[in-house]
Amino acid sequence: MRAMVLERQGEPLVLSDLPLPRPGPGQVLIEITACGVCRTDLHVVDGDLTKPKLPLVPGHEIVGRVRAIGDGVSTLKQGQRVGVPWLGHACGCCRYCREHAENLCDAPGFTGYTIDGGYAEACVADARFTFPLPAEGSDAELAPLLCAGLIGYRSLKMSGDAATLGIYGFGAAAHIMAQVALWQGRRLFAFTRPGDTAAQDFARRLGACWAGDSTEMPPEELDAAIIFAPVGALVPAALRGIRKGGIVVCGGIHMSDIPSFPYEILWGERQVRSVANLTRADGEEFLALARQAGVRCEVETFPLGEANIALDRLRRGQLTGAAVLLP
Numbered sequence: 001m002r003a004m005v006l007e008r009q010g011e012p013l014v015l016s017d018l019p020l021p022r023p024g025p026g027q028v029l030i031e032i033t034a035c036g037v038c039r040t041d042l043h044v045v046d047g048d049l050t051k052p053k054l055p056l057v058p059g060h061e062i063v064g065r066v067r068a069i070g071d072g073v074s075t076l077k078q079g080q081r082v083g084v085p086w087l088g089h090a091c092g093c094c095r096y097c098r099e100h101a102e103n104l105c106d107a108p109g110f111t112g113y114t115i116d117g118g119y120a121e122a123c124v125a126d127a128r129f130t131f132p133l134p135a136e137g138s139d140a141e142l143a144p145l146l147c148a149g150l151i152g153y154r155s156l157k158m159s160g161d162a163a164t165l166g167i168y169g170f171g172a173a174a175h176i177m178a179q180v181a182l183w184q185g186r187r188l189f190a191f192t193r194p195g196d197t198a199a200q201d202f203a204r205r206l207g208a209c210w211a212g213d214s215t216e217m218p219p220e221e222l223d224a225a226i227i228f229a230p231v232g233a234l235v236p237a238a239l240r241g242i243r244k245g246g247i248v249v250c251g252g253i254h255m256s257d258i259p260s261f262p263y264e265i266l267w268g269e270r271q272v273r274s275v276a277n278l279t280r281a282d283g284e285e286f287l288a289l290a291r292q293a294g295v296r297c298e299v300e301t302f303p304l305g306e307a308n309i310a311l312d313r314l315r316r317g318q319l320t321g322a323a324v325l326l327p
C-alpha cells in the first residue's frame with residue numbers, strides 16, 4: 001500500500017510503499033477513503049510532541065471501509081463504513097479507565113502517533129476503538145469529525161452551559177464546534193490572528209455574532225472561552241474577557257508557554273482547564289449530535305501524496321475549514 005511516512009521529526013513525510021498490514025485478534029483492516037489533517041499531526045511532524053513511534057504513518061481522522069476482520073471481532077461487519085479517532089487503545093484496567101476517564105489512561109495508544117495512522121491506503125485498528133459511521137455525508141466531510149469535531153465537542157462540554165462563548169482560533173475544530181454551539185442556542189464570539197479577515201468572515205458566515213482580532217476585548221463579558229490556537233498568550237487574553245465564575249478551556253494538545261499574569265484576572269472564581277483526548281462515549285454522543293444538528297464540514301481535499309503541502313498550508317494558517325487527504 002502507498003503511505004506517507006514520517007521517518008524523522010522535523011523532516012517532510014516520504015511517499016513509501018508498505019506491506020498491507022494484517023488484522024490481529026480484536027483488530028480490523030480498514031481500506032482508507034479519507035483522512036483529515038489535524039493540527040496535532042503538525043505537532044507530531046514538527047517535533048512538539050516528542051515520543052512518536054518511528055517510522056510512523058501519521059493521521060487520526062480516518063474514514064474507510066472494513067475489509068478484513070481479526071479473530072474475536074463481532075461488533076463490525078465486512079464493508080461497513082467506519083471511523084478511527086486519536087484514542088486508538090486504552091488499557092482498560094488503570095484507575096482512569098475504571099473511572100470512565102479512558103481519555104486519561106496511563107497506557108494509551110494514539111492513532112498516528114504511537115500506532116500507524118491514516119495517511120495511507122489502509123490501516124489496522126482496534127475494533128473496540130473504531131466507530132461505525134452513519135450513512136449520510138461524504139467520507140471527506142466526515143473525516144474532520146473524528147478529531148477536530150470530537151475535541152471541539154469535549155471542549156464545548158467543558159465550557160458548561162455558557163450562553164456567550166468566545167472561540168480563539170477559528171480553524172477546523174472551531175468551525176465544527178460553532179455549528180453545534182449555535183444549534184444549542186449559544187452566542188459566539190470568534191477571535192482570530194490579528195488581521196485574519198478571511199477567518200473572521202468565515203466565522204460570521206457560520207453565525208458568530210462578533211468576530212475580531214485576538215488582541216481585542218470582546219464587546220461584552222463572556223461566560224466562557226475555548227482556545228484552539230496553540231498560543232499560550234491567549235490564556236490571559238481570554239481570562240480578561242470572561243465574567244466572574246467563567247471558564248477558559250484549552251482545547252489543544254500542545255501550547256506555547258503561558259506568560260505570567262496578574263492574579264486579579266483569575267480571581268472571582270474564574271477557571272482555566274485543559275481538555276485531553278476523548279472517550280468512546282464522547283464519540284458516540286458527538287456523532288449522533290452532529291447528525292441531529294446537521295453539522296457540515298467545510299473541507300479542502302488533497303491527494304495523499306500532497307500531505308506535506310496540506311500540512312504546510314495548515315502551519316501557515318492558509319486553510320478555511322479542514323484539510324482532508326484522499327488516497
Ligand SMILES: [Zn+2]
Binds near residue numbers: 093104
Ligand atoms: Zn487505562
Ligand SMILES: [Zn+2]
Binds near residue numbers: 039040041
Ligand atoms: Zn487531532
